[in-house]
Amino acid sequence: MKPIYVLNGPNLNLLGVREPEIYGYDTLADIESRCAALLEDAGHSLVFRQSNHEGQLIDWIQEARTESAALIINPAGYSHTSVALLDALKALSVPIIECHLSNPQTREPFRHHSYVSLAAKGIIAGFGAFGYELAIRAALALLKPAG
Numbered sequence: 001m002k003p004i005y006v007l008n009g010p011n012l013n014l015l016g017v018r019e020p021e022i023y024g025y026d027t028l029a030d031i032e033s034r035c036a037a038l039l040e041d042a043g044h045s046l047v048f049r050q051s052n053h054e055g056q057l058i059d060w061i062q063e064a065r066t067e068s069a070a071l072i073i074n075p076a077g078y079s080h081t082s083v084a085l086l087d088a089l090k091a092l093s094v095p096i097i098e099c100h101l102s103n104p105q106t107r108e109p110f111r112h113h114s115y116v117s118l119a120a121k122g123i124i125a126g127f128g129a130f131g132y133e134l135a136i137r138a139a140l141a142l143l144k145p146a147g
C-alpha cells in the first residue's frame with residue numbers, strides 16, 4: 001500500500017513556538033509522531049513534510065499524484081491565495097483532505113475562502129492538532145474497501 005502524504009504549508013514550522021493561543025502547544029514533530037503511530041496501527045506508512053515555499057509544495061503534490069494513497073494538506077496561508085496549489089491538486093485522483101488547526105470561518109474575512117477546498121473531498125478545521133488525527137482516520141476510512 002502506498003503511503004499517506006501529509007503536507008504542511010508556510011510558517012507551520014513555528015507551531016508550538018509562537019501564537020499558542022491560536023494554534024496550540026503541539027509542535028509539528030509532535031503531530032507527525034501521532035500521525036505515524038495511528039498509521040502504523042493500521043498498517044500504513046506516512047510521508048510528512050513542511051515547506052515555506054509554494055513551488056516545493058507543488059512538487060510534492062505532483063509526487064503524491066503517483067506515490068501516495070491519499071493526501072492530507074494544511075496549505076496554511078496559501079489556502080487563501082494559491083490558484084497554483086489548486087491546479088496541482090486537481091491533477092490528483094487520490095482522496096484529498098484539507099486540514100486546518102484553527103477554524104478559518106471564525107477568523108478574519110480573508111481566511112473565509114480557500115482555493116484548496118475546491119479540490120478537497122472534505123475539510124477538518126478548528127480541532128487543533130487533533131484535527132490531523134481526524135484527517136488520518138478520514139483517509140483510512142476512504143481507503144477501506146466498501147462492504
Ligand code: CA2
Pocket residue numbers: 010011012014015016017018019023074075076077078079099100101102103104111
Ligand atoms: O488554522 C490553520 O491551520 C491555518 O491553515 C494556519 C495558517 C493560516 O494562515 C490559515 O488561515 C489557517 C497560518 C499558519 C501559521 O502557523 C503559525 C504557527 C505558529 C506560529 C505562527 C504561525
